[in-house]
Amino acid sequence: MSGFRDIYGHEKTIAHLKSAIVLDQVSHAYLISGDEGMGKKTLARAFAQTLQCENLQMAVRETGRPAADDPAWKRIDACGLCGSCKQAVSGNQADILTWPHEKPKLFSVDDARGLVEDIQIRPFSGRYKIYIVPDAQMMNAQAQNALLKTLEEPPEYAVLLLLTTNPDAMLETIRSRCVLLDLKPVEDALVRQYLTEQCDIPEYEADICEAFAQGNIGKAVSLAASEDFRETMGRAVRILTHIRDWDLEEISAEVKDLVPYKLRIDDLLDLFAVWYRDVLYFKATRELDGIIFREQTSAVRKAAQESSYEGIQTILDAIRKAKERLNANVSFELTIELLLLTMKEN
Numbered sequence: 001m002s003g004f005r006d007i008y009g010h011e012k013t014i015a016h017l018k019s020a021i022v023l024d025q026v027s028h029a030y031l032i033s034g035d036e037g038m039g040k041k042t043l044a045r046a047f048a049q050t051l052q053c054e055n056l057q058m059a060v061r062e063t064g065r066p067a068a069d070d071p072a073w074k075r076i077d078a079c080g081l082c083g084s085c086k087q088a089v090s091g092n093q094a095d096i097l098t099w100p101h102e103k104p105k106l107f108s109v110d111d112a113r114g115l116v117e118d119i120q121i122r123p124f125s126g127r128y129k130i131y132i133v134p135d136a137q138m139m140n141a142q143a144q145n146a147l148l149k150t151l152e153e154p155p156e157y158a159v160l161l162l163l164t165t166n167p168d169a170m171l172e173t174i175r176s177r178c179v180l181l182d183l184k185p186v187e188d189a190l191v192r193q194y195l196t197e198q199c200d201i202p203e204y205e206a207d208i209c210e211a212f213a214q215g216n217i218g219k220a221v222s223l224a225a226s227e228d229f230r231e232t233m234g235r236a237v238r239i240l241t242h243i244r245d246w247d248l249e250e251i252s253a254e255v256k257d258l259v260p261y262k263l264r265i266d267d268l269l270d271l272f273a274v275w276y277r278d279v280l281y282f283k284a285t286r287e288l289d290g291i292i293f294r295e296q297t298s299a300v301r302k303a304a305q306e307s308s309y310e311g312i313q314t315i316l317d318a319i320r321k322a323k324e325r326l327n328a329n330v331s332f333e334l335t336i337e338l339l340l341l342t343m344k345e346n
């Protein structure tokens, strides 16, 4: 289908776009900002497909201007069945263009000029001609200036969807001519729903990826698919469930073993922190429901018995300090050894 209905979260932004459609006030330019993985492209594609849907005008006529909570809003969406929708889903809708940039890290003035030229050609069949521009943050000032005239006097059929991870990288003259849509993190429950419904991720892994992704579905999906992340997770669980029984020699051996993990150490430390927050949570509430390491409940329970509140807090502080030290380039082995000893003793 790939309309608004397939998007998880971003309800306010979607409501804004739908009411622009209903009121026939679709802007010529939108600046959609949000971190990598936040859903900018998905949203832009859904909006473009909806605008081009052959059944949209019928839906708009039939629903009129529904009140804010009217379920009729659901009808303001791509139908998924018409010729245009089918082409849009397969990436072959001639009036929906994703505009590339030639160089990997730069959207150059030539890329912008190409767009400016192309936009003068009338749409092939639909009412709109829509340009999705990923990586707008890579436009230098010349490229943005090349676009400016088009934004000032756009052809009536043109809709530009500029996607950016950094809206501040855009010139004020560009920003002021765009409708700004800033994508916010979605609720954890939605991240999790996406992982379990769309990616067949087992619940236990979905919990951990959700905790890590902080409302970013794209990040959650890439974590769930990442072998590195799974391996790090396995490693973290092994350390966390054994650390109190290890002697100094075993701890030193573990530290040496962790050296190849240097680049992924932040993930490992974050997993440690999630674990000790689980322990703290269980200790305080005796409830297993809110726990993220759900496959390790007996180990979490055991840790909650063995450690005092102060002890757990000391460990959480030590994890934070270890991160700071590593960022400040203090010796990796020394920092991790100190941390593991703190985890053993508290």
Ligand SMILES: [Zn+2]
Pocket: 052, 053, 054, 055, 056, 078, 079, 080, 081, 082, 083, 084, 085, 086
């Ligand atoms: Zn359609």
